[in-house]
Amino acid sequence: MILHKIAIPILGEEIVPRFDLTTEVIILTTAKFSGIQDKKIIVLPRSSSDELCHTLLAQEINTLICGAIEDEYYEFLKWKKLEVFDGVSGAWIHAFERWQAQTLNSGDILFTRMVEGNLI
Amino acid sequence: MNLFPEIHQLMRSPLDFVHILDEIPLGILVMDKDLRVVHLNRFFQALTGFSLDMARGIPCKNVLRSSACIINCPVLATHRKNRSISCTSDIINTDRQKLPVRITTAQIMDTHGHFTGYMETIEDLRSSATNDPEKNVAYSFANIIGRSRKMEKIFQTLPMLAQSDASILITGETGTGKDLVAEAVHQTSQRAGGPFIKINCGALPATLLESEIFGHMKGAFTGAVENKPGRFKLAHNGTIFLTEIGDLPLPLQVKLLTFLDDRIIYPLGATKGFNANVRIIAATHRDLEYMVSIGKFRKDLLFRLNVARVHLPPLRERGADIRLLLDHFLNYYTKKQGKKINGFSETALSVLLNYTYEGNIRELKNIMEYAVNVVQGTRIEADNLPAYILDHEPVQRVSKMPAAEDVPNTQSEQLPISPPPQPEETGQTWPSVERQMIMDALKTSRGKKNKAAQILGMSRSTLWRKIKAYQIE
CATH class of the missing domain: 3.30.450.20 (PAS domain)
Incomplete structure (x- = not known):
């Protein structure tokens, strides 16, 4: 069975809006597109794109689901053969579910839309 | 909505x-x-x-x-x-x-x-950040650096062009800094407070590009579920930068020409036009005159865009600028990486000065980033340079800008670490270069895999896998 590792930089239950300001990253191990086999959270000593990239490579991550990321780091991670879904916002679990269902795209907004307490 | x-x-x-x-x-x-x-x-x-x-x-x-x-x-x-x-x-x-x-x-x-x-x-705040006196460097305009005669001429012209509102056509090989010049012109112009919108004409298929540039109305075509303003409308009172203009499909060239004539954009499906006050800066690495002669680019559009032309020379024609840029990027990456590097060894400097830099400043920048990443001492040695430039035989090539049919768009994006060399340029494949890099790292670390992995920016297990794959004993 080939295992697949997905990293999602998070802030509470949501995907952190900025990759470079991440201090917590959740790492999920699955058999590709199936259920979670292992889940761990890495807490970083400080937010830094360079250090986070290093962590992702050290952890041998296959897929990254994140918020806004600078082009320099996006291209670097793509070059390092990571599959990157950037600009994704919402609860990390919803993003993961979409990834499992193979319907996740970069730029997906997974929040329930509300204005002044009313669904729109 | x-x-x-x-x-x-x-x-x-x-x-x-x-x-x-x-x-x-x-x-x-x-x-x-x-x-x-x-x-x-x-x-x-x-x-x-x-x-x-x-x-x-x-x-x-x-x-x-x-x-x-x-x-x-x-x-x-x-x-x-x-x-x-x-x-x-x-x-x-x-x-x-x-x-x-x-x-x-x-x-x-x-x-x-x-x-x-x-x-x-x-x-x-981009315009005020550019004008920050601490960030201004001698021999430069905005972030463009050089002191060769060709660049000096450009530095004299650019402020005048920035103050005018004329369309500008920037030409030059890939990696010569066309984007940087376009943004610098915008930031020092009267329109600096307005938006600077960039469109890569070669990045999207023609159908999508039309809607991206000119916008569309809801219901204009299947899937147009909302009104889209288009980049021209977004750039109102600012500057629009059309990069890779040589890749703009012919039907869109006509539409762009119409806009340049009457300054009104008509989004797809719209009955009413929008009067857009936009300055146009276009750039290409292609030879537009040749493309005109083979019917790939409209002559009248070339004349419209070619009000003011800035040709950025390739690095090999900029003489002393290579040294200036080497020092600049060494200083930049040394500060960024928090290392203490004083300069280059004579051999390294000789290799760097004699290299032809087909990828121009982008390539030089990547080489310097690689070198600063791998260097262990306080000087950049020849061993710290990417393997492919050490094997390179300096060849003086005639400057040639490709037309659309000659060469596919080869403009590569800048990477934090030197990208793999193109096999056709160096005669080497990426695996052979990577194998050499691993061997160099192992030599430097005296066989210690942890240290070698650190030098290469990969995990120990990746290094181990690669050592096995490349059969390095």
């Missing part, structure tokens, strides 16, 4: 709120009490890439994507302190660019004085 909010009792007839906001040259974001986006204006869309349809109803921090939102939300500070707050910060837009901004937040009250939400104004 079509919202038509109105302002009443200010003038005799109700005013169109959206139109008023769209005419303000600052990004404006209106939020409810729960910090969910209610409305945004055209400038905000140009700055961040988020349209109202994309952003409405979601938490503002996921739209503005500013560091202030995460570190110390200015909106919440406004609420706590019950007054307007202003701070400088940065945002990352949907083009993955980090932009310096000033954010000012205020509370919104209803007619009875009850608090109902917040408003944020976002000022683009």
Whole structure:
């Protein structure tokens, strides 16, 4: 069975809006597109794109689901053969579910839309 | 989403709120009490890439994507302190660019004085960041560096061109800094306060490109579920930068020509035009005159764009600039990596000065980043340079700009670490270069795999796998 590792930089239950300001990253191990086999959270000593990239490579991550990321780091991670879904916002679990269902795209907004307490 | 909010009792007839906001040259974001986006204006869309349809109803921090939102939300500070707050910060837009901004937040009250939400104004600080005296370097214009005669001539011309409102055509090989020049011209022009919108004409298929550039109306074609303003409308009162103009399909060249004649854009499916006040800067690495001669580019469009022309020379024609740029990027990456590197060894310098830099400044920059990453001592040695440039035989090539049919678009994106060399350029494949890099790292680390992995920026297990794959004993 080939295992697949997905990293999602998070802030509470949501995907952190900025990759470079991440201090917590959740790492999920699955058999590709199936259920979670292992889940761990890495807490970083400080937010830094360079250090986070290093962590992702050290952890041998296959897929990254994140918020806004600078082009320099996006291209670097793509070059390092990571599959990157950037600009994704919402609860990390919803993003993961979409990834499992193979319907996740970069730029997906997974929040329930509300204005002044009313669904729109 | 079509919202038509109105302002009443200010003038005799109700005013169109959206139109008023769209005419303000600052990004404006209106939020409810729960910090969910209610409305945004055209400038905000140009700055961040988020349209109202994309952003409405979601938490503002996921739209503005500013560091202030995460570190110390200015909106919440406004609420706590019950007054307007202003701070400088940065945002990352949907083009993955980090932009310096000033954010000012205020509370919104209803007619009875009850608090109902917040408003944020976002000022683009790119122009003032460029003019920061600390960042200005001798022999430079904005971020462009050089002291060769050819570059000096360009530095003399650029400020004059910036002050005019003429269309500019920037030509030059890949990696010569065409994007940098375009942005510098915008930032030093009268339009610096307006948006700078970049379109890569070679990045999208013709059908998508038309809607991207000129916009479309809801229902104009299958899948057009909302009105889209188009980049020209977003660039109103600013500059539009058409990069890779040589790749613009012929039908769109006609449409662009029509715009250049009457300055009115007609989105797909629209009956009414929009009078866009936009300055056009175009760039290409192709030989447009040759493309005109083979019928791939319209002659009249070339004449329209070619009001002022800036040709950026390739690095091999810039003589002493190579040394200047080597020192500049060495200094830049040394500071960035927090290392102490004093300079180059004689051998390394000789290799670097004799290399032909087919990828121009982009390639030089990548080589320097690689060298600074791998160097262990206080000087860059020849061993610290990417293997492919050590094997390179200096060959003087005749400067040639390709036409569209000669060469596919080979402009590569800049990477933090030197990208793999093109096999046709060096005669080497990436695996052979990577094998050599691993061997060099192992030599430097005296066989210690942990250290070698650190040098190469890969994990120990990846290194181990690669050692096995390349059968390095």
